[in-house]
Amino acid sequence: MSGGELFLLLVIALLVLGAHRLPEAGRLVGKGLRDFQRALNEARHAVEEGQEQPRTSEGARPRRLID
Secondary structure (H helix, E strand, O other): OOHHHHHHHHHHHHHHHOOOOHHHHHHHHHHHHHHHHHHHHHHHHHHHHHOOOOOOOOOOOOOOOOO
């Protein structure tokens, strides 16, 4: 997005929401983005935890499922 497009979006948002509600809308968008990022990080962490190899005790050989 160029500077002109960003300015146009800001003017439209100001006209639609008004000067008093624009900061509140910005806070809500920021909070939503933070929540989304937190959920994405939690999902990524859960997937990474699920991909770890199961640990076996020393000397024990893993069982073969198919002979």
